[in-house]
Amino acid sequence: MSEAISPATLVVWGGFVLAFIFGAVANKTNFCTMGAVSDVVNMGHWGRMRMWLLTIAVAMIGANLLYYFGLIDLSKSVYQRPQLPWLSMLVGGFLFGIGMTIAAGCTNKNLVRLGGGSLRSLVVLVFLAISAYMTLKGLFGQWRSSYLDPVAIDLSAFGLATQGLPQILTKLSGLPEKTALLATLVVIGLGLLVFVFKDKRFRGNLSHVIGSIVLGLLIVAAWYLTGNIGHGENPETLETVYFATNTRTLESLSFVAPTAFSLELLMLWTDKSMRVTFGIATVIGVVLGSMAYALSTRQFRWEGFASMEDLRTQLIGAVLMGFGGVTAIGCTIGQGLSGVSTLAVGSFIALTGIVGGAVATMKWQQR
Numbered sequence: 520m521s522e523a524i525s526p527a528t529l530v531v532w533g534g535f536v537l538a539f540i541f542g543a544v545a546n547k548t549n550f551c552t553m554g555a556v557s558d559v560v561n562m563g564h565w566g567r568m569r570m571w572l573l574t575i576a577v578a579m580i581g582a583n584l585l586y587y588f589g590l591i592d593l594s595k596s597v598y599q600r601p602q603l604p605w606l607s608m609l610v611g612g613f614l615f616g617i618g619m620t621i622a623a624g625c626t627n628k629n630l631v632r633l634g635g636g637s638l639r640s641l642v643v644l645v646f647l648a649i650s651a652y653m654t655l656k657g658l659f660g661q662w663r664s665s666y667l668d669p670v671a672i673d674l675s676a677f678g679l680a681t682q683g684l685p686q687i688l689t690k691l692s693g694l695p696e697k698t699a700l701l702a703t704l705v706v707i708g709l710g711l712l713v714f715v716f717k718d719k720r721f722r723g724n725l726s727h728v729i730g731s732i733v734l735g736l737l738i739v740a741a742w743y744l745t746g747n748i749g750h751g752e753n754p755e756t757l758e759t760v761y762f763a764t765n766t767r768t769l770e771s772l773s774f775v776a777p778t779a780f781s782l783e784l785l786m787l788w789t790d791k792s793m794r795v796t797f798g799i800a801t802v803i804g805v806v807l808g809s810m811a812y813a814l815s816t817r818q819f820r821w822e823g824f825a826s827m828e829d830l831r832t833q834l835i836g837a838v839l840m841g842f843g844g845v846t847a848i849g850c851t852i853g854q855g856l857s858g859v860s861t862l863a864v865g866s867f868i869a870l871t872g873i874v875g876g877a878v879a880t881m882k883w884q885q886r
Contacts, residue, residue, distance in 0.1 A: 527763040527794075530749035534741065534763075534797040538804025541737050541772065542631055543812040545805070548730035550574075551628045552851035553619045556877045561885070569715045570727045571855075576711035577735025578860035582742050582771075583704055587697060591746030595761075595768045597848060598863040599681040605868055606670035607663065611846025612854070612869040614839045615775075616876020620884075622836025625851040626774040626844065630802065634809025637822040642830075643837040644778060650841025651779035663846050684862040703862055738856050741771040745797055764797050771860070773853025775844030777802045847872060 544550070548570065555567035586593045593599060619625040622643055624632065629647070632640040653659040674682055679690060684707075685700040692699065716722055746769030749762040764770045765780055777798030787793050813819040824830045844850040847869040849858050855873065858866030 525762070526749050526751050530745055530763040530797050531795055531800045533744045533748065535800040535804040537737050537741050537744065538772065538801035539808035539811070541734060541801075542634055542805035542808025542810075544730050544733050544737075544808075545627065545631050546635060546809040546812045548727055550631075550730065550734060551624060552855060552873075553624055553628065553877060556874060557620075557881060560878055560881045565718065566721060566724070566727065569718060569721045570731045572711050573715045573728070573731035574735040574738075575856060575859055576708050576715065577732050578738035578771075578856050579711075579862065580704055580708040581736060581739030582860040583700060583708075583862065585739065585743055585746075587700055591742055591750075591769060593742070593746075593769075593861045594681045594683065594686075595746075596770070596861055596863075597766050597768065598854075598858045598861045598866050599683055601674040601679055601681060602671055603674055603682050603865050604668050604671040605865065607667040608847045608854075608865050608869040609872045610667055611843045611848075612872020613843070613876035613879075615843030615847055615850060616873040616878075617880045618836040618839025618841075618843055618876075619851065619873075620836070620877045620880040622833050622840065626778060626840060627805065627850070627852045630774060630778075630805040631809040632822075634806045634811075635813040635822075636819045639822055639824050639829075639833060642824075643833050645782070646834050646837035647775070647841040647844075648778045648782040650838040651775050651845050652783060652841075654842045654845035655776065655779060659842050659845075663842075667846060682864045684864060687864070700862075707862070735856075738771050738860055741797075741801075741857075742769060742860075745769040745771070749797070763794070770797055771857035772801055773798065773849050773857055774802060774805070775841065775850045775853060779841070779845070843876075 550570065551567065552571055555571045558564040558567050582593065585591045626647060629640040629643050633644060650659065654663055677690070679686055685696060685703045688694060688699040688703060689696045694702065721727065745761060745764055749764070750769065751759065751762070753760045761768050765776065780796065781799045781802050784793050784795065784799060810819070824833065844853070847854060848865070849869060851873060854866045854869040859870055
């Protein structure tokens with residue numbers, strides 16, 4: 520069996536299946552980070568915010584238990600690099616938060632909506648992908664690398680190999696790294712669980728509780744898929760590699776850069792060096808998973824732009840999300856779930872920027 524199916528194929532198809540489930544569950548539960556922030560800011564309602572926080576807690580505890588038992592090495596992920604470009608993460612996150620608010624949804628939400636029949640989301644995703652690609656390799660990338668990325672803290676100068684909170688705690692306290700990891704999980708992970716479940720109304724909403732747990736476990740499963748199943752010896756080079764990931768290391772769900780890589784694959788389809796990666800497979804999976812749910816429940820509806828003003832606003836939001844998501848090294852899913860689940864300092868900075876940008880924009884819209 521292992522000879523018949525390559526690790527790269529397992530990673531790609533496994534990523535598709537996990538994202539398919541993610542898209543279906545996100546559609547069913549109306550999982551939306553922007554919506555969660557909006558509910559709190561505009562109505563003082565914490566239901567969807569608790570759902571998001573529960574997903575974070577499950578992903579964080581699960582991913583770090585895999586790391587604790589040596590099943591994956593989170594220190595190899597892009598989120599844990601000792602170079603901390605804090606300005607890029609803060610500014611990128613802030614711009615992403617603005618973009619997702621004026622576009623009425625983040626990248627994941629637009630993928631889910633596309634599966635439900637929203638042609639408006641298709642246009643948003645195309646412009647988001649163009650903006651993200653320009654930030655990776657084009658004009659926007661020049662601005663990012665020239666003005667934002669150089670403003671960084673080299674944590675290796677302080678004797679740190681990663682930017683993980685447990686490693687920082689170990690450095691400061693002298694605790695063994697595994698003890699520091701468990702201590703961090705108790706404080707943050709269990710703290711989130713206590714906050715989430717202290718609300719009786721949320722505890723009674725089984726759809727949101729189960730949906731959040733499933734979404735969090737999907738983040739964990741993606742880490743295991745790319746970091747364990749997809750980690751092995753390349754038969755051509757005899758090097759130990761991570762198969763079928765764009766970052767060439769272990770990944771979990773994230774949608775801004777993969778959306779750009781998906782567009783690149785479509786444009787350069789005849790280029791034999793191009794391959795479907797884990798990230799590209801997850802983009803397709805979310806759309807089709809959402810579509811499957813929408814069709815099965817007869818909620819699939821074609822949707823377009825309400826007006827020219829709506830079109831203009833959505834496109835501005837898409838461009839901001841593309842630039843901001845790449846600059847911050849992730850979106851509400853890439854940093855808000857996957858990145859934060861690694862306990863990386865930069866992920867918390869990016870998440871702060873995202874929420875701050877969203878809240879500021881909502882306050883401005885209210886005025």
